[in-house]
Amino acid sequence: xxxxxxxxxxxxxxxxxxxxxxxxxxxxxxxxxxxxxxxxxxxxxxxxxxxxxxxxxxxxxxxxxxxxxxxxxxxxxxxxxxxxxxxxxxxxxxxxxxxxxxxxxxxxxxxxxxxxxxxxxxxxxxxxxxxxxxxxxxxxxxxxxxxxxxxxxxxxxxxxxxxxxxxxxxxxxxxxxxxxxxxxxxxxxxxxxxxxxxxxxxxxxxxxxxxxxxxxxxxxxxxxxxxxxxxxxxxxxxxxxxxxxxxxxxxxxxxxxxxxxxxxxxxxxxxxxxxxxxxxxxxxxxxxxxxxxxxxxxxxxxxxxxxxxxxxxxx
Ligand SMILES: [Zn+2]
Numbered sequence: 001x002x003x004x005x006x007x008x009x010x011x012x013x014x015x016x017x018x019x020x021x022x023x024x025x026x027x028x029x030x031x032x033x034x035x036x037x038x039x040x041x042x043x044x045x046x047x048x049x050x051x052x053x054x055x056x057x058x059x060x061x062x063x064x065x066x067x068x069x070x071x072x073x074x075x076x077x078x079x080x081x082x083x084x085x086x087x088x089x090x091x092x093x094x095x096x097x098x099x100x101x102x103x104x105x106x107x108x109x110x111x112x113x114x115x116x117x118x119x120x121x122x123x124x125x126x127x128x129x130x131x132x133x134x135x136x137x138x139x140x141x142x143x144x145x146x147x148x149x150x151x152x153x154x155x156x157x158x159x160x161x162x163x164x165x166x167x168x169x170x171x172x173x174x175x176x177x178x179x180x181x182x183x184x185x186x187x188x189x190x191x192x193x194x195x196x197x198x199x200x201x202x203x204x205x206x207x208x209x210x211x212x213x214x215x216x217x218x219x220x221x222x223x224x225x226x227x228x229x230x231x232x233x234x235x236x237x238x239x240x241x242x243x244x245x246x247x248x249x250x251x252x253x254x255x256x257x258x259x260x261x262x263x264x265x266x267x268x269x270x271x272x273x274x275x276x277x278x279x280x281x282x283x284x285x286x287x288x289x290x291x292x293x294x295x296x297x298x299x300x301x302x303x304x305x306x307x308x309x310x311x312x313x314x315x
Contacts, residue, residue, distance in 0.1 A: 003059060004309045005067040005105065007046060008112060008301030009033065011087035014046055017302035018059070021310060023123045025299060027057060038089030047102035066313030067107040068305030070115030071095060075157055080109050108312040112301055114151045114160060116294075117144025119304030120257045124295040129254040133247060134294070135162055137240075137262035140176065141184040145251060162247065163188070167239045187240045189215040189261045195232045203228050219265035233272055241276025248277070248285050259294030266293055 008015040017028035031049050034041055073085025080096025096107045117134035120126045130149040136142040143162030145152040152159040163184035164177050172181020185191050192215035200207040205228035206221045207213050221229035278286050
């Protein structure tokens with residue numbers, strides 16, 4: 001039996017999974033991301049945890065085809081170096097080299113949002129589609145573009161930064177990237193909550209009964225017909241639908257997968273989003289695109305990493 005190792009490094013936890021060659025997770029676990037000393041010990045923590053796990057489960061290192069590592073930040077895919085990951089503290093960090101030295105297992109690296117997109121393509125909502133656009137609406141807005149079954153990296157690895165498409169050329173809110181009016185400031189969980197807080201002022205809305213309004217509160221209130229929440233959802237789906245239709249007019253994906261916390265609203269989000277998408281997409285593009293909610297939740301990253309390891313190292 002041959003195995004794949006998937007590693008999804010986040011700011012608070014590292015998710016790890018052992019998968020079979022069909023992408024079925026046979027074991028998964030997570031460890032804390034220790035960011036002391038600019039994250040210097042993270043490869044050691046991952047290697048130690050992995051080697052202990054295979055010993056416990058009576059698996060042999062030589063039965064592992066390789067590892068896929070999903071990491072946040074800017075990555076040099078060829079050298080396996082993380083050029084910068086602000087949340088973790090890495091700067092020009094030789095992640096792949098360090099991991100390979102510590103485990104003896106070959107590894108391939110990918111941006112975490114791209115890895116999640118690949119996971120959805122392989123085992124989730126993508127359902128094997130090879131033309132796929134994945135958007136994650138979480139604290140920020142992430143994205144992954146897959147065409148012909150391959151992730152698009154672009155010339156310096158910046159492809160798929162969907163969250164930083166400029167939606168408002170004037171009067172937009174400041175984004176984490178330093179510019180204003182990005183999609184992320186509107187369609188992330190943070191953006192939805194912010195719009196809820198702004199629009200509820202001096203209005204008759206259930207949102208005024210809640211102290212710290214979240215994106216979920218807004219969608220719940222919208223589902224109950226609340227006027228203010230309806231305004232927020234209309235604005236959010238307008239800009240998200242505009243961004244997605246422009247992307248779809250350029251890329252013509254078969255499936256658009258929406259993931260992240262905001263996607264938990266399900267059809268409550270997708271129904272108004274499809275209307276806006278239809279409004280801005282070319283008819284043939286609209287007719288050939290399915291918009292779906294992500295299916296793998298927190299497992300998307302490790303599954304995508306398993307796929308990368310299989311593709312890269314299976315002889
Ligand atoms: Zn931005």
